[in-house]
Amino acid sequence: MATFLDNAYSLVHQDNTADQPSLQDLKNQLEKGTDESKQETMKRILTIMLNGDPMPQLLMHIIRFVMPSKSKALKKLLYMYYEVCPKHDAGGKLKQEMILVCNGIRMDLQHANEYIRGNTLRFLCKLRDAELIEPLLAPARQCLEHRHSYVRKNAVFAIASIHQHNEALMPDAPELLQAFLESESDATCKRNAFAALISISHDQALEYLSSVFEGIPNADELLQLVELEFIRKDAVTNSQNKARYLRLIFDLLEAKESTVVYEAASSLTALTSNPVAVKAAAAKFIELSIKESDNNVKLIVLEKVNQLRRVNEGILDDLTMEILRVLSSPDLDVRRKALSIAMDMVSSKNVEEVVLLLKKELSKTVDEQYEKNNEYRSLLIHSIHQCAIKFSEVAASVVGLLMDFIADFNNASAVDVIQFVKEVVEKFPKLRGTIVGRLVSTLSEVRAGKVYRGSLWIIGEYSLEANDIREAWKHIRASLGEIPILASEQRLLEEQPDGEPNLNDQVNGNAKAAPTGSRKVLADGTYATESALTSQSAVKAKLEAVKAAQKPPLRQLILDGDYYLATVLASTLTKLVMRHSEISDDEARTNALRAEAMLIMISIIRAGQSQFVKHPIDEDSIDRIMSCVRSLAEFAQKRELENAFLDDTRKAFRDMVNVEEKKRAEKDALSKAKNAIQVDDVVSIRQLTKKNAVDGADEIQLDLEKATGGDSATEDLSSKLSRVVQLT
Template sequence: MEKTCTLLIHLDKGTPAIANEIKEALDGNDVPAKVDAMTKAIMLLLNGETLPQLFITIVRRNAILAVMSIYKLPQDRAINYLLTHVDRVSDWGELLQMVVLELIHKVCRTNRAEKGKAAANTYCQLLLSQSDNNVKLIVLDRLNDLKSSHRDIMVDLIMDVLSALSSPNLDIRRKTLDIVLDLITPRNINEVALMLKKEVVKTQSGELEKKGEYRQMLIQAIHSCAIKFPEVASTVVHLLMDFLGDSNIASAIVVVFVREIIETNPKLRVSIITTLLDTFYQIRAARVCSCALWIVGEYCLSLSEVESGIATIKQCLGELPFYSVSEEGEGTDASKKTPQANSITVSSRRPAIFPDGVQPSKVEVNKATTQSLLIIVSMLQLGQSPFLPHPIDNDSYDRIVLCIRLLCNTGDDIRKIWLQSCRQSSVKTLSDKQLQETEELKAKAQVSHAQPDDLIDFFHLKSRKGMSQLELEDEVQDDLKHATGEFVNDTDDANKLNRILQLTGFSDPVYAEAYVTVHHYYIVLDITVINRTKETLQNLCLELATMGDLKLVERPQNYTLSPESSKQIKANIKVAVNTVIQDEKEFLEHIIKSTNMKCLTPLSALDDECGFLAANLYAESVFGEDALVNLSVKKQADGKLSGYIRIRSKTQGFALSLGNKITLKQKGSS
């Protein structure tokens, strides 16, 4: 019968003393000593010792070293594992996160493309996850920078960038479209066009009905896509023609896009003409109507198209006469008695197509000419009548009289001008525009930055000998304007006209436009308001809303505008000082400490007893963005401080965040 046998192994465990020796050996650099220490530790663990003081040293540290040794051999597998579990990295321990950073750093150093890909992916994730508009604008700027150095990577992520269109902010949408339009290729044009079409359809919904500016941006983007890639024109042109009757003239500018497409894509001519005639009665804007009439006149080539075009125009004009004088001598507007024609009525009255395709006889031509003359004369009579609030202008009158003369006496030279030269001139204008755009793109691509051997002009190291004080001040101001990107020659009228910003539509009862003037630290809005109605407008208030929580403009005043009169309004943009601090220098030091900015004005040069203080502050964000702050305060009779703080930065987000911080911190302690 077998008996149990016990094997005794002698081990002088010495408890904490041996454990401390093992720990010191494992922490050292002697490899044989480490092996021997690890053997002793295993023997102790097999004999039931817990060794709590050695567990951390043996397992979290050596486990990480083991993982690091493994990933050095199969680096590709480590990268794949990281990409698969990238969402869980934030939950990992600090040591493992350090290993991840080391892996990313190593991969990016050996493969520059991976660095750009990682940056682009991270920016796209931030674009979707962040709700702050300022953060999104900064991310879009970084993506725009990546576009020049890692274009292929950005092309692959074009749909991720397009997802930023879900933001209601127009600046974000505009930046997104600008980036995407430069990344379109034949491989992704269909996806981009489909996405833009979906966004255009969304603008027809009720909640986005007032977003005419966004719709205009989308239409211009689709227009650019169709010009670069004509194969997508057929899929978007008919969708955009639904907006010809839009009351927003900015969106209805799609008619210009239709005019270019019908010339550059002859295969779409028949379908575009058919759609245009069917929707012609919906047009309300004068500019859109004139362009649509030109398209009908130039591109209705077949006999059936010409007759359909004339019938459609007659239906939309209504019955003749447009204006007649009654027996009592009072004028009546006959056109208002005629209901608006619809597309079904227009289609039913279109003449049939001749089966043999021959041209109409001379009698039919004379009949059509007579009808056209009757319509034109009736329009001229209506334009000169006192019934209309605005009589016909001289240019339109001369144009209509010229048409009457041409229809009464047509010669070969005149026919050549009207039937050929006008079309050729339009084609030449279109080709010149495309050539100019191509040249601008080439010039933009060839723009070189400063050469390595260019001289660097340091303003503060210049010699000031022989310069008057006035010349010195002018040079300082010019350098400041160049540095902040605000150098404007106000004497150039053409440049001034280009800087006028339209605030309302041309057809609105009150028209307003603004011109921004930047002088030193002052930003002034010169606003022109025009009353286009026949009535006096009382308590008219122009209110300007700024982004963020800053109150940058003064409280608006009420004005009274007489009929068809105008008013010039000036608005200053500035941040007002609101603080309980009563010492000027103490207030400056409080702003510097609260915002962590640098004071460019020496504190020793500031006089404590003059009651006035002006200083310039400078800040740079972690993203490399610059901001210049001008602080001007003075002490009032009651001891309180008053004045203004002006912030200037090329980046809107940085300026807003800095302004919000100053507004929050400037009050100081009571």
């Protein structure tokens, strides 16, 4: 990684290369400009250099006119320039000018201002030339004792960087940092010093950690985080310390700071897969997702829980109700994530508790207004659906609750409920009578066309007793209103006041000619003309009043132009008549139902062709309704018609339910297969791997993958082909 960074280059966009100043212009601006103008000049110089032009001729001008400046912003730009400027001549020797640069850096390391010292120390971390570094060692060491913490916290990184890249220049850096750690009181400085010590001497970092081990639970947050990072690495190389580390990490799970708890939980799952430890870590992740207000944090820790659940199948099932506490969050994405995880953890032990909680949440969406209320309601319905299909013991109570809310829900949620009810009524025959009865009783309250269609389909398919058919018929008729539809609507139109002239005022069927006007005397004695016109607008207003009048729900939907619903109604009535004929010996009753069904269907067609609907009925709907009329007329002679309506549709739906069930089973099997350990899988023994491994795998990285629940499977190289972009 270090080699890659050393050889990485940046390209900075230039708005217009034609405006690039010449070398002489830049020199003049550096000579004569103010500190503010020099800042702009330095930015332009850095942009040009980063884009490939080293501009070595400017080095002396910058040393003369920028280095002496006291401006902190200009000083920062100067050190950026030192990072990218050429420091060696063509022969590979250090340029003579760099002696002046080195002197300037040394003076800045002894500067009275702590910001300039700190910024210079940060530059020192990036310096690699031993000839430049050597004169700077003494002032860099002195910075470890500076009164300001900003200088000290940057000095420890500079010391570590010098030792890491030029060990001969500062061989005593580990001892220096260890002594600094023991005497330092500032938390940030101690954190940086320990992180620096880890990077250059693992053994001395371990020695220091052992000396302060008992005080770690009471240490500062920053220091605890870096110590946890070291513990995770050291447990790989010194496994004899693992038990001691685990006890410490369990203590850190109770820390006050959320960041420490998160890192401790992650470290715990990295060091052990013991069920108790995994459960404790997951519980802390869930606690964080409830406690933290940031939605991104909630999603991250919930994903950690999900990864732990996948890797440790069944261990976290007891935490299902804890995860559902996250539903108190107002964010929909967080709720969706929590529900998704909880649904994968539901078992026969906790399904009743889960469903009870989901019922309460569903009731809240009706009584209270959440953000994205409708989407949240759909999520809850889908989750309840999953529970009821997996565990039949809760299906009865769930269906009853959802059907109570059909009329209150918006269109999308109610459609979800109807889809759920359709699946339940097919899978659980014992619930059919109850469900059909509840559905029939709610017909008068339903206002959504899609919901009505689903309800009618269920009633038509699963009204299997004569009493059920009579109840269904009664409620459908009540929801349809007076028939024939056209005649009753026409009568309403005629009963509207202030409308067209009565038949008594007509001559030969034509209205008498109204006088064009009459004279009226006003209060001041003048005449005014009063006109009485029977206009088309009055007739139209009457028609609109009839359309806007309160009507039963099914009638209103059909007159609003929902002819798909009308065809479903025709099909449902046909099924009810055929089934009544099949199960009852009362032919008179069957014939009465048949006649009424035909009347309703023809009435719908006639109404659809009249002025009382929003738009005329389409040919396809007419054909479908007329086919139902013909089927009713002929089904006694043609048995295949009865089979088509009563058997084939049910069989098609049953097949569809079975396909969905099969898909769910395949998905569950695939999920289990991913986590299953095959009988011929290689058993990995870490102690043997360390001694005999040829590939030299990064064990720390493997542990991190385990901690995050990552999949260690190798990438499928063929997938890269999908990212190939044609360049010409």
